[in-house]
Amino acid sequence: MPLYLYENKETGEVVEVLQGMSELHEYQGINGREKGLWRRVFVNPNLSFDTNVDDTSSKSFVTSAQNKNYSYGDLFDKSAEASDKRAQKYGKDPIKEKKYAEYNKMTNGKLHPQQMKENFNKAKEKANKAGINIEL
Numbered sequence: 117m118p119l120y121l122y123e124n125k126e127t128g129e130v131v132e133v134l135q136g137m138s139e140l141h142e143y144q145g146i147n148g149r150e151k152g153l154w155r156r157v158f159v160n161p162n163l164s165f166d167t168n169v170d171d172t173s174s175k176s177f178v179t180s181a182q183n184k185n186y187s188y189g190d191l192f193d194k195s196a197e198a199s200d201k202r203a204q205k206y207g208k209d210p211i212k213e214k215k216y217a218e219y220n221k222m223t224n225g226k227l228h229p230q231q232m233k234e235n236f237n238k239a240k241e242k243a244n245k246a247g248i249n250i251e252l
Contacts, residue, residue, distance in 0.1 A: 199212055
């Protein structure tokens with residue numbers, strides 16, 4: 117049963133009253149004789165969910181995404197956000213670098229497709245700074 121706040125209009129005293137959600141939300145004082153003297157005070161709830169998700173933990177990522185009805189694309193977006201946070205925090209994303217190294221080892225030295233795309237974009241930016249325009 118939730119707590120509701122009521123304020124005395126004359127004295128400003130605030131009391132907490134335990135009431136059921138389906139009950140009539142009125143308070144008439146301790147003895148029930150102060151009808152109209154108390155008014156209900158509405159407050160914003162202080163709830164916080166998923167505010168401190170550990171961006172280096174896969175378990176933390178899974179628990180933050182559970183029961184959220186995220187689409188496949190939403191999960192990719194959340195994963196990219198976590199990767200960006202890690203890159204800002206450490207200079208490079210250590211999890212992404214580890215996956216690239218595993219792919220490299222598994223494919224006998226080939227670069228991961230995403231890694232090739234990143235390298236191409238870096239080269240394209242470098243060329244643009246040198247005054248060379250690359251269009252595909």
